[in-house]
Amino acid sequence: xxxxxxxxxxxxxxxxxxxxxxxxxxxxxxxxxxxxxxxxxxxxxxxxxxxxxxxxxxxxxxxxxxxxxxxxxxxxxxxxxxxxxxxxxxxxxxxxxxxxxxxxxxxxxxxxxx
Amino acid sequence: xxxxxxxxxxxxxxxxxxxxxxxxxxxxxxxxxxxxxxxxxxxxxxxxxxxxxxxxxxxxxxxxxxxxxxxxxxxxxxxxxxxxxxxxxxxxxxxxxxxxxxxxxxxxxxxxxx
Numbered sequence: 001x002x003x004x005x006x007x008x009x010x011x012x013x014x015x016x017x018x019x020x021x022x023x024x025x026x027x028x029x030x031x032x033x034x035x036x037x038x039x040x041x042x043x044x045x046x047x048x049x050x051x052x053x054x055x056x057x058x059x060x061x062x063x064x065x066x067x068x069x070x071x072x073x074x075x076x077x078x079x080x081x082x083x084x085x086x087x088x089x090x091x092x093x094x095x096x097x098x099x100x101x102x103x104x105x106x107x108x109x110x111x112x113x114x
Numbered sequence: 115x116x117x118x119x120x121x122x123x124x125x126x127x128x129x130x131x132x133x134x135x136x137x138x139x140x141x142x143x144x145x146x147x148x149x150x151x152x153x154x155x156x157x158x159x160x161x162x163x164x165x166x167x168x169x170x171x172x173x174x175x176x177x178x179x180x181x182x183x184x185x186x187x188x189x190x191x192x193x194x195x196x197x198x199x200x201x202x203x204x205x206x207x208x209x210x211x212x213x214x215x216x217x218x219x220x221x222x223x224x225x226x227x228x
Contacts, residue, residue, distance in 0.1 A: 100214070
């Protein structure tokens with residue numbers, strides 16, 4: 001596979017469930033990102049990892065927990081979510097998190113919290 | 115505080131004509147701007163970018179214009195094709211302590227009618 005892949009593509013979970021979103025990039029990039037896109041709103045940056053180190057936590061509630069075991073993989077662990085957390089979650093990667101390198105996005109996980 | 119604004123939620127254009135998508139920003143510290151295109155069920159894909167030291171960048175049918183004094187940029191697509199129908203996001207790069215952050219607009223839905 002090439003580019004940025006995300007699994008699952010769709011996820012429905014209850015508020016008491018625990019689930020994880022997975023992202024994998026095959027581009028040799030050093031930076032990875034999680035974004036949230038709610039309906040008719042701009043993409044919101046959630047987390048940034050550079051060389052597997054978290055460099056930004058954009059005031060995200062603790063019910064979202066990221067993990068970056070290596071530069072190719074990024075996870076978003078979810079627990080006790082709220083219905084307002086229903087959104088499209090996008091993963092992205094870039095060569096570096098400095099300079100003007102464009103970010104490459106995965107197809108996203110459509111999350112519905114019931 | 116939305117620093118990047120796309121005030122037109124949608125635009126409809128006839129095939130072969132010009133599509134003009136607009137974007138306004140408020141932060142004069144932005145020094146690089148990008149346009150992304152998103153099809154349904156796919157992640158955003160990078161389209162074209164422009165540095166703040168330029169006022170125009172052209173790539174095939176796509177041209178981005180930047181007016182720094184007005185804090186305004188636009189994407190011109192000519193001639194428009196049905197395959198251009200998608201959501202277009204304007205984004206700006208902001209330098210942070212940890213690196214660079216992409217700030218996105220809410221997107222404009224472009225429909226090209228054949």
